[in-house]
Amino acid sequence: MTHREISPCRASALSGRQASAPLFEAIVKHIGLDLIPFHVPGHKQGRGRGQESGIDPEFAEFLGHDALAMDLTEVPGLDDLHAPGGPIREAEDLASELFGADHTFFLVNGTSAGIQAAMMATCGPGDEILIPRDVHRSVIGGLILSGASPVYIPVAVHPEFGIPLGPVPECLLNSLRAYPSAKLVVLTNPNYYGVTRDLRYLVNLCHQYGKIVLVDEAHGGHFAFDDALPPSGLSAGADIVVQSTHKTLGSLTQSSMLHVKGQRVDMARLRQALRILQTTSPSYILMASLDAARRRMFMRGRELVGRAVRLAERARGSINQIIPGGCLSLPALDPARAAVDAHVGPHAGRRPVEAVCGGMCDAMRGELLLDPTKLTISFRGIGVSGYRAGEVLRERYGLQVEFADMWNVLAMVTIADRDEDVDRLIEGIKGLSDIFPGQYLQCLQLQYLRCLQHLDDVFSAPPQHLPPRQACLGRTEAVLLKEAAGRVSAEIVAPYPPGIPVICPGEEVTPGVIEFLTAARELGARFQGPEDPDLTFLRVVDG
Structure with a gap:
């Protein structure tokens, strides 16, 4: 089966079910019962008019009565996200069929929650995870929550656009060999800039070494629907794929899906992690939008x-x-051009892939897409x-x-x-x-040159002194950024967007990273993660 021969093209026997939207339809049916609600939410489906309404009248008029009527809770007939057995379960099953998964979970806390739940389900304190240096900051949050330790994989950087190009295949292979006890490999498909590598080769390589593969596919939910697009994570054989359905497929912001394929994932631990990280008051509007987006993608x-x-x-x-x-x-x-910016350490400098990874970059293996x-x-x-x-x-x-x-x-x-x-x-x-x-x-x-000069420091792995969880949750103090060289960071610092961490908890703050962040700030960058959003100060491990 090729990566295009997936559920959008399956036999017409599925078409009757895929053309329905069971959760959305159940909500509409419930609204039609015209029951008087003595339950949450407090606005009671927008009941009342004008100043007698339970919600701000101007907001209610702008949003519309139908939208407010859909804002419901776990009443009979609408199922329960944390123990689905009715229309939510049916909607998730239809999504599994469409995308080619064995199990699908609706997410109302975004792809970040799905990634972190997957990391908690597959790793525990002290376990090693292989992570490309250009991952989204939610992955670093997953390290803090799980207690796992990162093994960072060098990434290539485009010499003209200054953007990350994902893990160099040879460097991934070297990491797989050097860390045989690692439990999980995290890959991104694609990154924020749309760049990815042929995931089929990378996933197969990881599986040969017995690793579970988690794919952050926040920006790739649409890959299954056109031959001009790179392979999807599921078609490449990944074990867990998390997609931001709202980014590319038309559901509402914050709604995502987590897909599981194969037998490598402990489903009980995954469900438990999702129950811990997802809200106990899930939005039925968000879940219905996932159901409706899936139906639309099947139809068109x-x-x-x-x-x-x-x-x-x-x-x-x-x-x-x-x-x-x-x-x-x-x-x-x-x-051949992109490889010149692969890095392996804070002092590696700009060297070809064969110099840092011990082998030539084969365009047919993990090629850039x-x-x-x-x-x-x-x-x-x-x-x-x-x-x-x-x-x-x-x-x-x-x-x-x-x-x-x-x-x-x-x-x-x-x-x-x-x-x-x-x-x-x-x-x-x-x-x-x-x-x-x-x-x-x-x-x-001059500012560009300052940033370019220190990209090596940004996309290499500086010395890791503490696990991210210990650094983040231990005793800390605030110091001036310009005086932080040599200290151990207690914070994530990520220019946002795109949200790729430049500093992670537990690692040494290097002079090159300080120079990069200072130049980025002068160019107008905004940061997420640090306590001080202006980044005058940085919180570091005390002592």
């Missing part, structure tokens, strides 16, 4: 995702005519930072991009976009390129 998924891919490729071609090479494309991910619906656009060539470009696109052209970093902006094309939306984006990029000079501004260039 390939059509809608295919349209998004075509729109994005049209935008990419036009942008690269305006700013040559400005929009990341698959040819720009040539492994790109999600075409992610448009990573660099404005370095016209003398403007990603942060400034994002501001101008919003303020002058009415365009809100997904995020901006020091070098780029990211524009996402999804199943909701239309031709006229892409036309506006292209016009905005053209206008922005006319505003700024066609060369680096001197002050901006």
Whole structure:
């Protein structure tokens, strides 16, 4: 079976069930009973009108009566997320069939909760987890919750866009050999910029060494629905795949799915972890949106995702005519070029993959792939930072991009976009390129160089002195960032977006990382994780 021969193309015997939305339909049926609610939530499904309403009238009018009526609790007929046996269970089963999983769990606390539950279910205190250095900060939260210890895998960095390209296959192989007792490998498919590697090779490699594979597929839920997209985690054979359905498939923000395939995962521990981490008051609106999104993807998924891919490729071609090479494309991910920025330690410097990993990078094994619906656009060539470009696109052209970093902006094309939306984006990029000079501004260039100089420190693994849990929950003190060199961090520090940690709890703060963070702050970066969001101070382990 190829990775495209999955449930969207299964026999028509499934079509009758897949065309239904059991949880959404159960909610609508319950509303139709017109019962007088003597239960939570306190607004009582928006009952009453005007000043007699249990909810702010202006908010209620804006949101709409039907939405408020759907905001329910675990009443008879609507099932229980933590012990499903009715319409929630049926909706989860339909999602399993569609995506090709053995088990699916609805998540109302986002993909972060799913990733952390998976880590708690597979690892305990002291267990080793192999983790690429460019993971989302939720993975570091999973280390703190589980008590596990990280083994960081070096990642490649694109020399022009300054973005991470995921774990170098040879470095993953070396880590698998060096840490035979590791319980879990975490992979991302794709990263925030749409970059991934051929997961089939990486998953198979991990399984050969007896490891459970967890895939953070927050940005890849749509991969199953078009041949132009990289393989999905489930089709690649991953054991646990967590998807942000709301990011690419049309459910509401914060709603996600966790999929399990195969026999390697202890299902009882996973269910227990989900009961611990997910709210005991799950939103039925969020769960119904997952059910409805699954139904829509069964009915029109390939059509809608295919349209998004075509729109994005049209935008990419036009942008690269305006700013040559400005929009990341698959040819720009040539492994021979990307590999030059693989790192293995804080003092490794820039060396080819064969120098740091002991073998040549084979493009046919774990090759670099790109999600075409992610448009990573660099404005370095016209003398403007990603942060400034994002501001101008919003303020002058009415365009809100997904995020901006020091070098780029990211524009996402999804199943909701239309031709006229892409036309506006292209016009905005053209206008922005006319505003700024066609060369680096001197002050901006100096800041770029400061950041680029220290990417080695960011995507390498500095000395790890304590497990993240011990560092985070032990005695700490606040010190000036500029004076933190040599201290052991007690915090996560992640420029956000994209949310990739630069500093993790338990590891040594190096001078290069301090220089990088200082330059990033001057360029306009925002940070999540530290107690001091301005990052003047950093909390470190006391003593």
